[in-house]
Amino acid sequence: MFKSVGKRVKKYDGEGLVTGRMTYVSDLTMPNMLICKTLRSPYHRAKLNKVDVSEALKVPGVYAIITKDDVPHNYFSMVPDHHVLAEELIRYKGQNIAAVAAISKEVALEAISKIKLDIEELPFVIDPVEACKPGAPKVRPEGNLHLFDGTSEVRKIRKGDVEKGFAEADYIVEGTYTTPSQEHAPLETSASLAYLDEAGKLVIHSKTQGLYFTQGDLANVYQLPLNKLKFVGGTIGGGFGGMNSIHTDHLAGLLTLKTGRPVKFHLTREEEMLYSTIRSPWIFKFKDGIKKDGTITARKVDILHDCGAYTELGLYAVEKNANMIAGAVKVENLEVNSRMVYTNKMPSGSMRGFGVNVGQFADQVQVDKLAHAVGMKPIEVRLKNSFKENDENHVGNPLVAVSSIETLKMVAEMAGEELAPEYANMSSK
Amino acid sequence: MSEILSFYLNGNPVEVLVKPEQTLLELLRDELGLTSPKCGCNHGDCGACTVILDGKAVKSCLVLAPTVKGKKVVTADGLCSGEKLHPIQQAFLDYGAPQCGYCTPGMVMAATAFLLENPKPTKEEIKEALSGNLCRCAGYEKYTEAVLAVSKGEFGLLPEGSDFNV
Amino acid sequence: MRSYFYESPDSFGKLFEILEDNSIEMKFLAGGSDFVPRLSLEREKIHKENQKDSMIINLSDLGLNYIVENDTEVIIGATTTFAEIEKNDIIKGEFPALIKAINEIAGFSVRNIATIGGNIMNASPAADSVPVLMVLEAEFVLRGPDGSRNIEAKEFFTGPGKTVAKENEVLTHIIIRKNKGKSAFNKLGRRKAETLSVVNAAAYVEKENNICKAVRVAIGSVAPTVLRCEEVEELLLGKELTEENIRVASEKVVDAISPIDDIRASAWYRKKVAPVIVRRAIEAAIVD
Numbered sequence: 001m002f003k004s005v006g007k008r009v010k011k012y013d014g015e016g017l018v019t020g021r022m023t024y025v026s027d028l029t030m031p032n033m034l035i036c037k038t039l040r041s042p043y044h045r046a047k048l049n050k051v052d053v054s055e056a057l058k059v060p061g062v063y064a065i066i067t068k069d070d071v072p073h074n075y076f077s078m079v080p081d082h083h084v085l086a087e088e089l090i091r092y093k094g095q096n097i098a099a100v101a102a103i104s105k106e107v108a109l110e111a112i113s114k115i116k117l118d119i120e121e122l123p124f125v126i127d128p129v130e131a132c133k134p135g136a137p138k139v140r141p142e143g144n145l146h147l148f149d150g151t152s153e154v155r156k157i158r159k160g161d162v163e164k165g166f167a168e169a170d171y172i173v174e175g176t177y178t179t180p181s182q183e184h185a186p187l188e189t190s191a192s193l194a195y196l197d198e199a200g201k202l203v204i205h206s207k208t209q210g211l212y213f214t215q216g217d218l219a220n221v222y223q224l225p226l227n228k229l230k231f232v233g234g235t236i237g238g239g240f241g242g243m244n245s246i247h248t249d250h251l252a253g254l255l256t257l258k259t260g261r262p263v264k265f266h267l268t269r270e271e272e273m274l275y276s277t278i279r280s281p282w283i284f285k286f287k288d289g290i291k292k293d294g295t296i297t298a299r300k301v302d303i304l305h306d307c308g309a310y311t312e313l314g315l316y317a318v319e320k321n322a323n324m325i326a327g328a329v330k331v332e333n334l335e336v337n338s339r340m341v342y343t344n345k346m347p348s349g350s351m352r353g354f355g356v357n358v359g360q361f362a363d364q365v366q367v368d369k370l371a372h373a374v375g376m377k378p379i380e381v382r383l384k385n386s387f388k389e390n391d392e393n394h395v396g397n398p399l400v401a402v403s404s405i406e407t408l409k410m411v412a413e414m415a416g417e418e419l420a421p422e423y424a425n426m427s428s429k
Numbered sequence: 430m431s432e433i434l435s436f437y438l439n440g441n442p443v444e445v446l447v448k449p450e451q452t453l454l455e456l457l458r459d460e461l462g463l464t465s466p467k468c469g470c471n472h473g474d475c476g477a478c479t480v481i482l483d484g485k486a487v488k489s490c491l492v493l494a495p496t497v498k499g500k501k502v503v504t505a506d507g508l509c510s511g512e513k514l515h516p517i518q519q520a521f522l523d524y525g526a527p528q529c530g531y532c533t534p535g536m537v538m539a540a541t542a543f544l545l546e547n548p549k550p551t552k553e554e555i556k557e558a559l560s561g562n563l564c565r566c567a568g569y570e571k572y573t574e575a576v577l578a579v580s581k582g583e584f585g586l587l588p589e590g591s592d593f594n595v
Numbered sequence: 596m597r598s599y600f601y602e603s604p605d606s607f608g609k610l611f612e613i614l615e616d617n618s619i620e621m622k623f624l625a626g627g628s629d630f631v632p633r634l635s636l637e638r639e640k641i642h643k644e645n646q647k648d649s650m651i652i653n654l655s656d657l658g659l660n661y662i663v664e665n666d667t668e669v670i671i672g673a674t675t676t677f678a679e680i681e682k683n684d685i686i687k688g689e690f691p692a693l694i695k696a697i698n699e700i701a702g703f704s705v706r707n708i709a710t711i712g713g714n715i716m717n718a719s720p721a722a723d724s725v726p727v728l729m730v731l732e733a734e735f736v737l738r739g740p741d742g743s744r745n746i747e748a749k750e751f752f753t754g755p756g757k758t759v760a761k762e763n764e765v766l767t768h769i770i771i772r773k774n775k776g777k778s779a780f781n782k783l784g785r786r787k788a789e790t791l792s793v794v795n796a797a798a799y800v801e802k803e804n805n806i807c808k809a810v811r812v813a814i815g816s817v818a819p820t821v822l823r824c825e826e827v828e829e830l831l832l833g834k835e836l837t838e839e840n841i842r843v844a845s846e847k848v849v850d851a852i853s854p855i856d857d858i859r860a861s862a863w864y865r866k867k868v869a870p871v872i873v874r875r876a877i878e879a880a881i882v883d
Binding site: 008016021022026188236240269 | 464470471505509522
């Protein structure tokens with residue numbers, strides 16, 4: 001009946017991979033191709049007064065140098081607040097200030113060494129808790145805490161009455177959990193090759209994970225109609241969410257538009273590590289109420305997401321995190337308060353789970369703590385409070401095809417954990 | 430100052446202009462347009478650029494290009510003859526080891542050179558041998574199993590070491 | 596923009612002739628596993644000032660790739676690769692601790708090019724071959740235009756990346772005396788394989804009826820250079836090699852070291868684990 005299910009299927013492009021004949025974006029070259037390198041901010045936060053490229057332009061082999069004034073629309077990203085090239089207020093170390101297109105890497109670096117910056121270093125903040133305090137250095141002119149819907153510093157979920165829930169509880173269990181920054185570290189670093197085709201259309205070979213997102217985003221940056229901008233995707237050497245953000249496409253395209261020649265921009269491993277988007281840090285504070293019989297009566301979670309210098313995909317991660325943070329346990333009284341704060345660091349991108357799995361880490365450790373508090377086995381607390389068919393989740397969505405109890409029972413079996421009959425006989429139905 | 434460098438690449442004599450500061454990886458990719466060795470880190474950490482130099486696996490980003498004068502370099506695309514894959518390549522393919530595939534050519538070369546030195550390795554020895562090749566998709570288990578299968582003869586006889594002696 | 600030049604002299608006469616040019620910065624290349632990535636990094640940097648041109652001198656054609664022995668010594672040429680040393684029967688027979696140390700340096704594809712001379716001349720405090728060479732009381736032979744000189748391993752290093760070698764001297768070979776005691780190496784890295792040392796240590800012990808007759812201990816990655824730990828040695832010499840005596844003596848290493856915080860570990864952590872790694876090295880060296 002099934003051709004492929006349960007069988008080993010040969011990867012359709014496998015032969016190209018094992019022979020090394022597959023072409024990745026970083027493998028591409030073209031005749032007359034120029035190499036792009038960028039001048040990045042040496043400071044976490046700074047006031048950029050002037051960029052003088054006149055001496056740099058005199059270096060033989062330099063075809064173009066662009067700064068913010070050369071960008072038709074200097075904003076990109078899902079929430080379009082990220083500057084393609086730095087404006088007056090520099091927000092993170094490594095932020096692109098100017099981009100050079102030259103006949104070789106060596107010439108491009110030589111030109112960059114001759115760009116003169118009139119720049120003043122300013123106090124900076126990289127700790128998310130410090131950044132929330134009044135008087136902290138402002139990462140953005142409008143302040144460090146993100147305003148949800150333009151009005152509220154807190155993104156809220158409310159269900160039932162947590163105070164009532166805490167009053168009903170026999171134990172109150174609190175816990176604070178933090179997760180650090182994490183780099184995606186794809187084995188192929190970010191790379192783009194841009195050129196103008198016969199019809200004058202800008203073509204970009206991209207490592208992007210979201211071809212049409214990126215195309216729409218950059219059409220805006222270039223102020224080009226979509227039919228003048230073509231994106232070519234294909235085989236990429238790993239993304240892990242990091243390639244949902246633009247690291248090289250924007251500048252390669254701008255320099256091609258400026259010079260008319262193919263331009264390749266390929267990050268070094270250091271640039272990829274230090275300046276590309278990351279999974280940004282989170283802080284979770286839980287307060288749960290639980291009865292002696294293991295029933296969770298209330299849960300209150302305060303969340304702080306360190307978004308870095310620009311919104312990028314941070315807001316999306318906060319949204320998904322908030323909806324999932326209460327976990328796979330039924331809680332009648334719930335309060336979730338998410339805040340997102342800007343700091344002088346590389347922006348928060350997406351990474352494998354968009355904020356969900358970091359939240360689940362915190363949730364799962366907290367549930368273990370609850371079990372210890374009431375003297376039950378950790379799996380018993382999970383089973384006791386598990387969602388069942390047709391329950392509503394924490395944000396009011398009906399749940400169908402629920403199988404969490406069956407899954408937990410299978411986990412118990414695999415772990416060799418004997419379940420008492422009252423749990424062994426449970427079902428999600 | 431550039432000089433002419435002659436060496437053997439996948440069995441063929443090559444003459445190419447080389448700069449004193451160039452790495453073998455740059456020479457292969459940028460001057461000779463041969464992109465099967467990949468550049469993941471350029472610091473000898475990731476192993477994606479592994480090639481076989483005079484019968485031994487080396488990370489080509491750690492080899493200064495002028496030093497390969499007169500030597501024999503084999504890359505992943507030089508391992509297979511025509512349509513026929515090398516047993517290691519066939520095993521990696523059949524085991525579904527490559528995911529994004531960027532580490533694969535390096536894995537192929539490290540595994541091939543390793544089996545020439547140690548044709549009957551244990552699983553631990555294979556893991557140790559591949560420890561210098563990073564796979565960010567984390568396909569290590571399948572790579573290891575595939576190499577073990579090759580060492581047990583499941584993918585036919587390995588071409589002799591002499592295949593690397595042009 | 597800096598220009599690079601490359602020479603691969605096949606005689607010392609030619610080598611010293613090249614070194615006479617003072618207008619250019621001279622850089623020696625052995626295997627390249629450390630030199631080449633450093634060069635690549637330099638080439639990715641934005642240099643504000645003009646740099647001197649650079650001459651890369653490949654030492655591989657000087658005939659320094661050999662391992663020979665006589666009745667009392669083993670001599671290893673400076674450009675012998677770790678892979679060659681690892682597989683050499685003389686070394687396997689005489690200095691298994693050196694094999695153990697080399698086995699834990701990077702992975703096999705790096706050991707195929709990395710040389711013992713390069714590892715020494717890099718003078719990294721974390722170099723894995725050096726503690727073993729130190730407890731074996733190896734001598735390093737430097738050759739300059741005016742001749743050769745032998746220097747004891749423990750006198751050779753003056754700081755991170757620094758040795759007593761003059762700018763126009765090259766390391767030609769390493770002399771290790773054959774000995775009747777047993778040596779061992781122990782390393783703590785951040786991973787099981789392909790990792791630089793957080794702390795490494797080597798020990799050499801001669802014993803009679805479980806009494807310590809001679810002992811030498813060296814520790815790496817906890818000071819500006821690899822160190823001989825005389826404090827530990829003094830406490831153990833002449834004593835019975837009991838678990839307790841070894842533990843107490845190993846603790847003394849803390850007085851000798853001055854670790855720093857770096858990317859691999861904190862100074863605090865290194866102080867905690869240094870005695871443990873020293874103890875393990877000594878224990879491994881007394882196993883019959």
